[in-house]
Amino acid sequence: MNILLSTNTFIDSGLKTLKELLERETELDFGLEIFPNWENEAFKEDIEALKPLLKERHLTVHGPYFSVEHSTPKGSESYEYSMKQIDKTLELCRALNIHHLVFHHNNKEINEANKELSTEESTKNLHELNEICKEADVEILVENAGVKSKNNMLFDEEEFIAMAKIEPNDVLIDIGHVHANGWDMENVITSLSDKITHFHLHNNDGLHDDHNRIHDGSLDFDKFIKLHQTHTPDADLVLEYNYEIGYETDKIIEDIKYLEDKFKN
Numbered sequence: 001m002n003i004l005l006s007t008n009t010f011i012d013s014g015l016k017t018l019k020e021l022l023e024r025e026t027e028l029d030f031g032l033e034i035f036p037n038w039e040n041e042a043f044k045e046d047i048e049a050l051k052p053l054l055k056e057r058h059l060t061v062h063g064p065y066f067s068v069e070h071s072t073p074k075g076s077e078s079y080e081y082s083m084k085q086i087d088k089t090l091e092l093c094r095a096l097n098i099h100h101l102v103f104h105h106n107n108k109e110i111n112e113a114n115k116e117l118s119t120e121e122s123t124k125n126l127h128e129l130n131e132i133c134k135e136a137d138v139e140i141l142v143e144n145a146g147v148k149s150k151n152n153m154l155f156d157e158e159e160f161i162a163m164a165k166i167e168p169n170d171v172l173i174d175i176g177h178v179h180a181n182g183w184d185m186e187n188v189i190t191s192l193s194d195k196i197t198h199f200h201l202h203n204n205d206g207l208h209d210d211h212n213r214i215h216d217g218s219l220d221f222d223k224f225i226k227l228h229q230t231h232t233p234d235a236d237l238v239l240e241y242n243y244e245i246g247y248e249t250d251k252i253i254e255d256i257k258y259l260e261d262k263f264k265n
């Protein structure tokens with residue numbers, strides 16, 4: 001089991017802030033989930049500057065998110081853009097020896113009119129990406145993406161579990177999304193315990209996708225710890241915080257040390 005930090009939290013503060021953190025905390029053992037931001041020139045420069053500090057760390061990568069939509073038909077402008085973003089991300093995977101990529105079936109709003117077609121197209125896209133990623137020795141992890149408050153939840157709880165059992169992919173469970181959508185965390189974890197290899201960790205008020213610190217919200221984090229240790233003890237833990245926390249690296253370090261104490265001692 002590894003503890004990782006998503007670079008998502010440094011979207012505003014910049015990866016230079018992360019670089020300073022890594023240079024300062026040389027004895028703290030945590031990996032990174034790199035959140036690509038290819039449309040940002042600073043990201044491209046900063047990721048190059050980070051590379052020497054990443055060689056000994058456990059790494060994964062999140063699939064590209066900004067303006068990316070995997071539920072649009074093949075050949076559409078949106079599809080082509082999304083695939084180009086995937087190509088860039090796989091180049092990064094090869095350069096950094098990364099073997100896991102997190103996948104969102106959709107990012108757009110979902111309604112009764114577009115749900116069925118969006119499900120069909122995103123499933124086709126997942127299958128195509130599975131084949132493409134195999135060539136780069138990268139495994140796609142399917143995430144329970146989307147929240148009710150944003151109207152972008154493609155699958156409800158039982159639909160997600162059923163889909164995850166059918167698809168060959170392993171699964172990343174975002175516990176913040178589980179909580180914001182009112183899903184039964186115990187049911188999700190026990191139903192998919194043989195497929196869950198990673199978790200995204202953050203907290204919220206039970207409605208909004210706030211990406212707060214792990215104890216800042218109404219999600220029962222102690223209950224999650226027990227479920228993890230009982231059913232998925234080998235699954236990696238990825239802290240995925242909001243942009244504001246990227247300016248508060250001391251608080252991030254507090255949470256990493258807390259996870260180390262709870263899960264590794």
